[in-house]
Amino acid sequence: MIVTTAGKFDASLTEKARTAAAEMKAKFVRRGNDSIQTLKEKYAQDIVMIGKNKTVYHPLHSDEPFFFHPNSSMFRAKQWLRGEGDPLVSAAGLKKGSSFLDCTLGLASDSTIASLAIGAGGKVTGIEESAAVRMIVKSGLSIWETGLKEMDQAMRRIEVQGGHHLDVLKSLPDSSYDIVYFDPMFEQSIQTSAGLSGLKQVASYSLLTVEAINEAKRVAKERVVLKENRASPLFKKFGFKVIPRSSRFWFGTLEKRSAHV
Numbered sequence: 001m002i003v004t005t006a007g008k009f010d011a012s013l014t015e016k017a018r019t020a021a022a023e024m025k026a027k028f029v030r031r032g033n034d035s036i037q038t039l040k041e042k043y044a045q046d047i048v049m050i051g052k053n054k055t056v057y058h059p060l061h062s063d064e065p066f067f068f069h070p071n072s073s074m075f076r077a078k079q080w081l082r083g084e085g086d087p088l089v090s091a092a093g094l095k096k097g098s099s100f101l102d103c104t105l106g107l108a109s110d111s112t113i114a115s116l117a118i119g120a121g122g123k124v125t126g127i128e129e130s131a132a133v134r135m136i137v138k139s140g141l142s143i144w145e146t147g148l149k150e151m152d153q154a155m156r157r158i159e160v161q162g163g164h165h166l167d168v169l170k171s172l173p174d175s176s177y178d179i180v181y182f183d184p185m186f187e188q189s190i191q192t193s194a195g196l197s198g199l200k201q202v203a204s205y206s207l208l209t210v211e212a213i214n215e216a217k218r219v220a221k222e223r224v225v226l227k228e229n230r231a232s233p234l235f236k237k238f239g240f241k242v243i244p245r246s247s248r249f250w251f252g253t254l255e256k257r258s259a260h261v
Contacts, residue, residue: 001026001132002043006051017050024048024131048132055139057132068140070155073109077151080116089117091243091251092179092225099123101177101219103165103212108137108158110183110227115154125159125177127168134162169215175256180216183227184208184234213238217254224254 003021005013014030021028026048029039036058039047047058057066080086088110094100100114105126115124128134138160146152161168169180184207208226216224226240230250235242240252 001046001048002029002039003027003048003050004029004031004039006049006054006056007031010052013050013052020048020050020055020135024135026131046132048135050139053143055136057136066136068107068136068144070107070109070112070140070144070146070151072107073112074146074148074151076109076113077116077146077148077154080113081148081150086113086117087245087247087251088113088181088225088227091253092181093222094118094179097121098179099177099221100125101172101180102126102183103169103181103216104183105137105160106133106183108141108155108160110181111158112141112151112155114179114181115157116151120153120157123159123177124157125161127161127163127165129162129164131162134160166209166212166215169212169219172219174218175221176219178220178222179225180220180223181225181227182208182212182216208234208238210238213254217256220256222256226252226254228252 001024003017003024003026005017018028029043034042036047036049040058040060044060046060049056049058054067076086092100092114094114094117096119098118099122100118102111102114102125105111105128108126111124111126118124128137141155141158141160144155213224226234226238227249228234230248235252238254240254243251243253
């Protein structure tokens with residue numbers, strides 16, 4: 001993977017790109033006058049372009065770039081701010097001051113809503129294994145302006161952590177987060193959504209395991225929450241209590257008092 005800058009030379013942007021390259025264990029290349037397509041042809045690698053207000057991922061074998069955009073959570077945020085509630089907030093039992101660990105951060109849609117509901121007194125941490133996705137989403141959360149002050153503040157409060165969710169869970173103390181959350185459906189969305197097709201090569205497709213669920217229950221003070229397709233066998237496999245909805249996806253909960261699976 002190659003990391004470069006947008007457009008004209010800018011010392012601060014170059015330093016930002018070098019830092020990003022080091023974090024992703026990628027190679028930094030000066031942009032010069034080369035187009036992104038020229039860089040693809042020259043290096044035969046994916047390109048991450050660092051700009052002042054946007055980080056963009058350009059996959060080698062696709063003409064569809066990927067960049068962070070909170071459109072998937074905007075509608076939900078507006079509903080929440082109107083006092084209409086949100087299914088994740090209800091299923092997880094989130095309240096002001098709660099702590100929420102998102103083990104499958106993805107585009108941070110659910111973490112953004114959780115942060116909005118929890119408020120400044122709470123804590124939201126999102127785990128993302130893919131270095132490219134993590135860099136793009138982390139950058140987007142820190143600089144994107146939606147026009148909704150409360151939502152912008154909620155995005156800024158999200159802490160993004162790298163690594164596999166199982167490794168991170170194992171490193172955490174008992175009962176260190178009120179809620180531990182999994183959304184394997186994000187992986188399905190990448191496979192089926194044309195708008196996310198550029199992510200297919202860099203996204204993490206880790207399967208949910210019994211060990212991960214048991215670690216999540218150890219770390220959770222209150223409950224573990226799973227978002228899945230309504231027909232998913234994972235609810236029954238791991239003993240989640242399903243919360244039926246009219247939507248194609250359902251939530252399931254494992255209360256802390258439940259026995260290990």
